[in-house]
Amino acid sequence: MTTAPETPRRQKREAAGSSAARPASRKNGNGGKRTNRAKSEARLGWLIAGPAFFIMLAVTAYPIAQAIYDSLFSFRLTAPDERSFVFLQNYMTILSDTEVFWRALLVTLLVTVVTVAVELVLGFGLALVMHKALKRIRGALRTAILVPYGIITVVSAFAWYYMFDINSGFVNGWFGWVPGIDSDLDWFANFGTAITIIMASEIWKTTPFIALLLLAGLAQVPDELVEASKVDGARWRQQMTRVILPNMKAAIMVAVLFRALDAFRIFDNVFIMTNGAAGTEVLSLLAYRTSIGRLEIGLGSAVSVILFICVLLICVIAIKGFKVDLASGTDSKGGK
Amino acid sequence: MASNGKLTGKQRLGWTVLTIVVLVYALFPVAAILATSFKTPADLGNASFLPGSPTWENYEMILFGDAQGLFLTALRNSIGITLIATFIAVVLATLCAYAIARLDFPGKKIILGSALAVSVFPVISVVIPLFNLWRNIGLYDTWLGLIIPYLSLTLPISIWTLAAFFRQIPWDLEQAAQVDGATQWQAFRRAIVPLAMPGVFTTAIIAFFIAWNDFVYGISLTSTEAARPVPAALAFFTGASQFEEPTGAISAAAIVVTIPVVVLVLLFQRQIVSGLTQGAVKG
Numbered sequence: 096m097t098t099a100p101e102t103p104r105r106q107k108r109e110a111a112g113s114s115a116a117r118p119a120s121r122k123n124g125n126g127g128k129r130t131n132r133a134k135s136e137a138r139l140g141w142l143i144a145g146p147a148f149f150i151m152l153a154v155t156a157y158p159i160a161q162a163i164y165d166s167l168f169s170f171r172l173t174a175p176d177e178r179s180f181v182f183l184q185n186y187m188t189i190l191s192d193t194e195v196f197w198r199a200l201l202v203t204l205l206v207t208v209v210t211v212a213v214e215l216v217l218g219f220g221l222a223l224v225m226h227k228a229l230k231r232i233r234g235a236l237r238t239a240i241l242v243p244y245g246i247i248t249v250v251s252a253f254a255w256y257y258m259f260d261i262n263s264g265f266v267n268g269w270f271g272w273v274p275g276i277d278s279d280l281d282w283f284a285n286f287g288t289a290i291t292i293i294m295a296s297e298i299w300k301t302t303p304f305i306a307l308l309l310l311a312g313l314a315q316v317p318d319e320l321v322e323a324s325k326v327d328g329a330r331w332r333q334q335m336t337r338v339i340l341p342n343m344k345a346a347i348m349v350a351v352l353f354r355a356l357d358a359f360r361i362f363d364n365v366f367i368m369t370n371g372a373a374g375t376e377v378l379s380l381l382a383y384r385t386s387i388g389r390l391e392i393g394l395g396s397a398v399s400v401i402l403f404i405c406v407l408l409i410c411v412i413a414i415k416g417f418k419v420d421l422a423s424g425t426d427s428k429g430g431k
Numbered sequence: 432m433a434s435n436g437k438l439t440g441k442q443r444l445g446w447t448v449l450t451i452v453v454l455v456y457a458l459f460p461v462a463a464i465l466a467t468s469f470k471t472p473a474d475l476g477n478a479s480f481l482p483g484s485p486t487w488e489n490y491e492m493i494l495f496g497d498a499q500g501l502f503l504t505a506l507r508n509s510i511g512i513t514l515i516a517t518f519i520a521v522v523l524a525t526l527c528a529y530a531i532a533r534l535d536f537p538g539k540k541i542i543l544g545s546a547l548a549v550s551v552f553p554v555i556s557v558v559i560p561l562f563n564l565w566r567n568i569g570l571y572d573t574w575l576g577l578i579i580p581y582l583s584l585t586l587p588i589s590i591w592t593l594a595a596f597f598r599q600i601p602w603d604l605e606q607a608a609q610v611d612g613a614t615q616w617q618a619f620r621r622a623i624v625p626l627a628m629p630g631v632f633t634t635a636i637i638a639f640f641i642a643w644n645d646f647v648y649g650i651s652l653t654s655t656e657a658a659r660p661v662p663a664a665l666a667f668f669t670g671a672s673q674f675e676e677p678t679g680a681i682s683a684a685a686i687v688v689t690i691p692v693v694v695l696v697l698l699f700q701r702q703i704v705s706g707l708t709q710g711a712v713k714g
Contacts, residue, residue: 133535140536147527147586148542151549154557154583161560172563224449229438232450238700239457245696246461247644249662250685254464263467263678268478278478299460304707311708356551363646367666379555379647386559387651399556406553 159403166397172390185397195381196398200405202290203377207358210297214354215347217298218305225306226313240303248300252367255296259283286374293375296364301357305350312346313339352413356406378402461689468682475678489683498668498677502684504656505664509688512574512660513642516581521635523582524589525627531590532597543594550587554647557583562651572653577660580648585638592637595709596630633706636699643692661688 166185170178189196225236243251257263259282270276282288316339324338340347362379369375371384382402386395438446463480468489470482477483493502531539561580562571570576600623608618649663659667665684668677696703 136534137536140530140534141538143526144530144536144539144542147523147590148545150523150582151545151586154580155549155552158557158560158564159552161564162556165560165563221453224453228446228450232446234700236450236453237704238697239454241696241700241703242457242461242693245640245692246689247646247662247692249646249665250464250689251460253665253681253685254460257467257678257682258460258463260678262676263470263475265463265478265480269480296460299456303457307704307708353551360553360555362555363662366646366650379553382555382559383647383651387562392559392563395559399553399559402553403556406551410551 159400162396162399162403165392166400168393170391170393172392178393181393185394186401188394189397189401195376196401198374199376199378199381202375203359203361203379206290206294206297206361206377207355210294210301210358211351211354213294213298214302214305215351218302218350219309221302221306222309222313225310240306243300244303244307246300248363249367251296251300252364255292255299255364256283256368259292283369284373289369289373289375293361293364293368296368297358297361300364301354305354308346308350309343312343312350315346316342348413352410355409355413359406359409360402378405464682464685468679468686470679470682472679475676489679490687492680493684493687498680498684501656501664501668502661502680502687505659505661506688508574508656508658509643509660509662512577512581512658513639515574516578516585516642517635517639519578520582520585520589520638521631524586524593524634524638525631527590528593528597531594532600533602543590546587546590549583550591552583554584554645558647558651565652572655572657572659574658576652577648577658580652581642581645584641584645588641589634589638592634592706592709593630596634596706597627600626629702630706633699633702636695636703637706639695640692643688 167180167182168178169181169184221236221240225233225240228236246254259266261267261279261281261283264282266282267276267278267280271278280288282292320338320342321334324334329337360379361377362383365371365375365377365380366383371377371380376384378398379402382395382398385391385398389395466481467475469485469487471484471486471488474483492498527542530536531542557580565571565576570579602623604622604626605618608622609615613621644662645660646662646666649660650666653659653663656664661684665681665688668681668684
C-alpha cells in the first residue's frame with residue numbers, strides 16, 4: 096500500500112515536464128483536464144510556498160506603490176497639514192536639477208561602471224589563481240578572500256576611511272615617495288581622490304563574490320574541451336577567448352548583472368566616508384538625505400522611484416543585451 | 432594542472448608570490464583597522480601603521496567603559512534581530528523551496544521570478560515609505576520594525592539557494608525507504624532530512640550575513656538604542672567627549688563585530704562557497 100502513490104507521482108512528473116514551459120497556463124500536458132491530484136498538489140504547493148511569496152510582496156511591492164503615490168504629493172513631515180497633490184511636479188523639480196540630481200546620477204553611474212569593470216578583471220584573475228592553485232593553497236586562498244565578503248560594509252568603510260584619513264591615516268606617511276601624495280593630502284577633500292577611495296573599498300569588499308562566481312563558472316568548463324584545444328596547438332590566449340570564456344558566459348553575465356545592480360545602489364561606504372561631501376553624493380544617499388534627513392517625503396519618494404526605475408532599466412538592458420534568461424535558469428542553466 | 436604534483440623551483444616561487452599577494456589584498460584593510468583599534472589617542476595621529484604602545488583601552492571603553500551602553504545594547508539588538516529574521520526567513524524559504532523542488536503547481540516561476548526581483552530592489556526605495564508607515568503604526572524604532580524589512584533581504588536569497596540545493600536531492604530515496612518498510616514520516620526524516628540539512632544550514636549562514644550587514648534599514652528605521660543595530664550605531668557613535676574623534680573605539684567595536692563573522696566564515700567556508708555559487712550560477 097505504501098507503493099501506491101508512487102506510480103501516479105511518476106506520471107505527474109512526466110506531465111510536469113511539458114507544462115513547465117508555461118506554468119501559468121491552464122492547459123497541461125494531459126489535454127486541459129486537471130486531475131484532482133494535480134489540483135490538490137497545486138493547492139499544497141501554494142499553501143507552503145505562499146507565505147514566503149506574500150511576505151516578499153508585502154515588504155517590497157506595497158512600499159514601492161506607496162512611494163509612487165507619495166511622490167505625487169508635496170509633502171513634508173515637518174508640515175503635514177500642507178500636504179497637497181502636485182502630480183509630476185516633484186519629478187520636474189528633480190529632473191531639472193543638474194547640480195544635485197544629474198550629478199548624483201552621473202557619480203552613481205561612474206561608480207557602477209568602474210567598480211564592475213575592475214572587479215571583473217580582478218575577480219577573474221583571482222578565480223584563475225584559485226582554479227589552478229594546488230589543493231593546499233586553494234583552501235587558504237578561499238578562506239582569505241571570504242574575509243572581505245564576510246566583513247560588514249560599514250566596517251570595511253571605516254577601515255578604508257581610517258587608512259586614508261588625514262588625522263589617523265598612515266597612507267600619507269607610507270606612500271610619501273609617490274608623486275602627488277604629500278603628508279598633508281586630504282583624500283576626502285576633493286572629488287577625485289574621495290571617489291577613488293570609495294570605489295576601492297567597494298572593489299575590495301565585493302571582488303571575492305565575483306571571483307567565487309567565476310570560479311564556479313570555470314569549474315563548469317569541460318576539461319576535454321580545454322585539453323582538445325591544447326592538442327590542437329591553441330595558445331593560452333586562444334584557449335581563453337575561444338574555449339574558456341565562451342563556456343563561462345552564463346557565470347560572467349550573472350556576476351556582472353548582480354554586481355552592477357549592487358553597485359548602483361551603493362550607500363554604506365559613501366555615507367561613512369564622505370556623507371556626500373566633495374561631490375560624492377550618489378542616488379541612494381540623495382534619496383535618503385531628502386526624505387529621512389530633511390523629511391521631504393514627496394520629493395524623496397520621487398528620487399527613490401527614479402532610482403527604482405533605473406534599477407529596472409539596468410535589468411532590462413542586461414537581460415535583453417546579454418540574452419540571459421534568468422528565470423529559466425531554474426531549469427537548465429547550470430546543466431551544461 | 433593542480434594534480435601534476437611536483438613543481439619546479441620557479442613555479443613554486445611564482446605560487447608563493449601570488450599567494451602572498453592575494454593574502455595581503457584580502458587581509459590588509461582588516462589588519463589596518465585591527466592595528467588602529469590598539470592605538471592610544473596620542474598614537475592615532477602619528478601616521479604609522481602599527482600602534483606605538485598597544486593598549487586595550489579602546490576595548491575596555493566599548494565593553495566596560497563609557498561607550499558600553501551604546502555598543503553592547505546595539506550588539507544585543509543586532510544579534511536578536513538578525514537571528515530572528517534569519518530564522519523566519521529560513522523556515523519560510525525551506526517550505527517554499529521544498530514546494531518548488533518537489534511539487535508541480537502553477538506559479539512556481541512567478542515565485543522564483545519575484546524572489547529575484549525583490550533581491551535587486553533598491554532598499555532605499557522601500558525604506559522611505561516604511562519610515563512613514565512605521566511611524567504611524569508604532570513600529571518605528573522597534574525590533575519588529577527591523578525584522579519585517581530584513582525579510583526582504585533574507586528571503587529571496589534563501590529561496591534561491593535552497594531551491595537550487597533541493598533540486599539536487601535524490602527524492603527517490605524517500606520512496607525507496609518506503610518500499611523498504613519505513614512509514615512516510617520515517618522515510619522523510621531518515622532519507623531526506625540528513626540530505627537537506629546542510630543546505631538549510633548554509634542558507635541560514637548566508638542569510639545571517641546579509642541581515643548582519645544591513646545599514647540602510649538600521650539607520651533609517653531606528654532612532655534610539657531601543658532597536659539600533661551595530662552598523663548604524665557605529666555610524667552614529669560620537670565618542671566620549673565632543674572634542675575627541677572616536678576612532679579607536681569605533682575600530683575596536685568594528686573588530687568585535689567582525690570576529691564572530693570571520694569565525695563563521697572560517698568554519699563553514701566550503702558550505703558558504705557552494706551555497707553562494709549554487710544559488711547564483713546554477714540557480
